[in-house]
Amino acid sequence: MKHKAILQKSKSSTxxxxxxxxxxxxxxxxxxLTIGIASYDKFIIRKQLEAAAASLYSDLNxxxxxxxxxxKPIYITFKNGLTWCxxxxxxxxxxxxxxxxxxxxEGQNRRVTSSDxxxxxxxxxxxGVLFSEGNQYNLLDPRRGLPQNSVTLIFQNSNxxxxxxxxxxxxxxxxxSDSFDDYAGC
Numbered sequence: 001m002k003h004k005a006i007l008q009k010s011k012s013s014t015x016x017x018x019x020x021x022x023x024x025x026x027x028x029x030x031x032x033l034t035i036g037i038a039s040y041d042k043f044i045i046r047k048q049l050e051a052a053a054a055s056l057y058s059d060l061n062x063x064x065x066x067x068x069x070x071x072k073p074i075y076i077t078f079k080n081g082l083t084w085c086x087x088x089x090x091x092x093x094x095x096x097x098x099x100x101x102x103x104x105x106e107g108q109n110r111r112v113t114s115s116d117x118x119x120x121x122x123x124x125x126x127x128g129v130l131f132s133e134g135n136q137y138n139l140l141d142p143r144r145g146l147p148q149n150s151v152t153l154i155f156q157n158s159n160x161x162x163x164x165x166x167x168x169x170x171x172x173x174x175x176x177s178d179s180f181d182d183y184a185g186c
Contacts, residue, residue, distance in 0.1 A: 045119065045157050046180075052117035052155050053163040053175055056086065059110070060165065060173050063088055066105060071143070074105060078153075084122035087111040123154045146171040 063074040075089045077097045087103025088110035089095035095103040103111040114120065126149045151167040161179035164186050168174070177183035 042159065045159060046161065048117050049120060049155055049157045049161060049163055052112075052120050052122075053165060055112055055117075056153060056155070057165050057173060057175055059086075059088060059112070060167060063105075064171065064173070066090070070106075077103065078122070078124045080121075080123055082121050083114050084120070085111060085113040086122070117155075119158050121156050123156070124151070125153075126151050144171070 060076075063076065067074045070090065073091060075091055075095060077087045077089065077095045079085045079097055085097035087095045087097035088105050089103050090105045097103055097111050097113070100111065101109060103109065114122075147167050147169060150169050153165040153167075154162050155164075156162040161177075163175060163177045163179070163183065166174045166176060166186070175183055176186040178186050
């Protein structure tokens with residue numbers, strides 16, 4: 001009889017969790033979730049920055065190839081700041097990157113805006129001098145595909161991370177960043 005009472009007592013005391021154990025587990029879960037959400041937000045912001053820089057890098061390389069292929073200049077227009085944009089143009093018409101249809105190369109729209117990559121700013125300079133907004137620039141000589149001046153284009157996000165696209169006088173286009181180890185330093 002004594003053994004039966006001990007068995008009944010131990011069965012009833014080990015079934016389930018106490019309220020304190022449950023609250024502790026839930027609290028730990030929410031702390032981990034909060035840390036994960038903050039890390040995910042930083043990841044998304046970084047990927048937006050990388051995607052915008054990669055897009056401009058690709059467009060500049062394509063502009064260089066088209067300049068050589070068509071043997072005519074491909075112009076680029078920039079608008080700096082938080083509501084930035086850029087557009088490529090083959091010179092048939094004037095390119096205003098704010099207008100959705102005015103930047104065209106061989107009849108195809110070639111424009112990218114800040115609405116495609118939210119939360120980024122764009123700063124552009126040629127030979128150390130900021131581009132004048134809305135002006136078209138012939139970055140590359142159609143005979144050799146080389147730029148007339150060195151050009152630096154900088155995308156920056158809300159965390160003050162930045163990626164630069166540098167067009168050198170030799171025609172080489174590089175991505176660099178002092179914010180990320182994945183890129184060469186600027």
